[in-house]
Amino acid sequence: MGKVTIKDIAREAGVSISTVSNALNGVSVVKPETRDYILGVADRLNYIPDFNGRNLKAKSTKVLGLFVTSLKGPYFATLADIMFWECVKHGYELTIFITWNERSAINSILGKRVDGCVILSSDVDDEGAKRILELEYPTVFIDRELKSEKVSSIIFDSYRDGVTVAEHFIRKGVKKPMLITGVRGNYDSKERSRGFLERLEKEGIVIPDDYILDGEFNTDETYEVMNKFLQTGKPLPEAIFGTNDLSAIGAINALKDNGYSVPGDVIVMGVDDIDMCEYLNPTLSTIRTGFEKQGSLAVKKLVKMINGEETGDIYKLHGQLVERESTNKDYNKL
Amino acid sequence: MGKVTIKDIAREAGVSISTVSNALNGVSVVKPETRDYILGVADRLNYIPDFNGRNLKAKSTKVLGLFVTSLKGPYFATLADIMFWECVKHGYELTIFITWNERSAINSILGKRVDGCVILSSDVDDEGAKRILELEYPTVFIDRELKSEKVSSIIFDSYRDGVTVAEHFIRKGVKKPMLITGVRGNYDSKERSRGFLERLEKEGIVIPDDYILDGEFNTDETYEVMNKFLQTGKPLPEAIFGTNDLSAIGAINALKDNGYSVPGDVIVMGVDDIDMCEYLNPTLSTIRTGFEKQGSLAVKKLVKMINGEETGDIYKLHGQLVERESTNKDYNKL
DNA sequence: CTGAAAGCGCTTACAG
């Protein structure tokens, strides 16, 4: 078929390639009739611009990149969809890169594939993140706290979310809670745990080490450790905080399988508010972290940094308590 | 900082840019010492190739594109992850594009951003799909049946999956089943329904129109229509086939909320085998469609078509019955 | 308002 280039259009339309380029890009300098005529020819020839030719010279690609370690996880799909629509609004495309280290993000930026990037990947180590920071290219981190001229972070206020859960338990009169931590080294896991523990401590409640389980943010893993805990015969906690919904679910299943009732014997809470929460039995109380806002804010901020309208900032998004059956002692009495 | 190009490396290393290019690309013609020296210089200067410069001239980008309408949906994340790793194996990158029409895929191929693409987007209409077909560029469709020299399809054998469910119901002695269809026009919804209905018909079972509900592949929607159905006071079906797991879940919730028991009063089955199935109450019987295989096969086939080693084919993947509590009448008796 | 020309950063025949 032979690729159609602006040269072909120029020849066909009897104008120069500069004029074609200007017409195609809507540069206002072109006479409207000329422009329309050229556009018609381009259309007729099924012209499709070569990204590489364009971007090689142009300063901007009009593409934003989202870099993630994996697409799995409770809220990723929604986040990406929201980001996509926010990009559309601003005249950008969004492309998603799966990657396991910071090289790929750096390559894409420096290789002029994207004008800026949003990075969600716990697997980028701190050194890698710092390297990106030093680049001073427009970047938004959504799972770590970094900031510079061109770099922003939009994260959950996970410390506060942990506090919120603690206070909810305190209101319920809980004296002996259990904590299930998430992926080691993960920002949200650490902060949620810290907020939870510190707020409880203010109330004079200190959780013994054997009442802090490591659930890896994962249902199966949490089921295992919870099950093992229950086998020891130690006294049941009154309440369990799973630092994400998946681990809360694992804990509930282990409790059920050991003959305990939730919320009758133990109340349980998670974080995230994944769709599943409403379909479980009992429905799961949780913290809605507001990732929709995270997605749109990430793109908005990125665009502003690209345009030089704003410099880097750190935003912390407040979660919201969603009470359902799993923390409602009265539920089983119905 | 000023972008480092092969010119800089050439100057620094005291060689020509051709030699730098050859060294960087591992062209064997370069003397090993020269190559190593150049690589060292490139490394020292933090050289990162410009994608646009490279791809403009090169025939191949070594990037595969995955085009989807949305990242939501039960198995998308797993599919993408699997495809990513398969790409890595073959020396390709994977980038994901969210898009609502076939233009974007066409642009990306013809705009030389990707060497080939996998398309999962029911929203590409048949005309759009045909346009892609005519391009004769390496493409794999994973939700429609198309085939040509460079175009393959790797789909679920959804007709057969429908038959499998029908036969499972027949074995259970079901005489009055209900069907919940999915997204209108969706290949899998149509085929699953058709297989289900035709197999039942062979058994002399014909489902009346008011026992075929439209659930849009979606829990909330299905809950609504099921609820409405139950309000009519019509006799309960003995079994319900939700053409995906999400709709089966919606039906179960509506039944429960109306005081019925699953599987006691009605047995229910879905398709997909999403993670949630195991955490529901009752756990959900379903068809495991084998999308892991779909992901890796899609990439493998695409690479082979790109390399000209194979021409287009159509593969249908067989699903596998996974029986859990929701179709096990004895379950409630325990 | 339009066109001739340079050049973006690479790759790739081709000479040597």
Place this chain on the structure above:
DNA sequence: CTGAAAGCGCTTACAG
């Protein structure tokens, strides 16, 4: 084994 040169398809000052 290495280098000089052309060219990929565009954009962008600059002249006119």
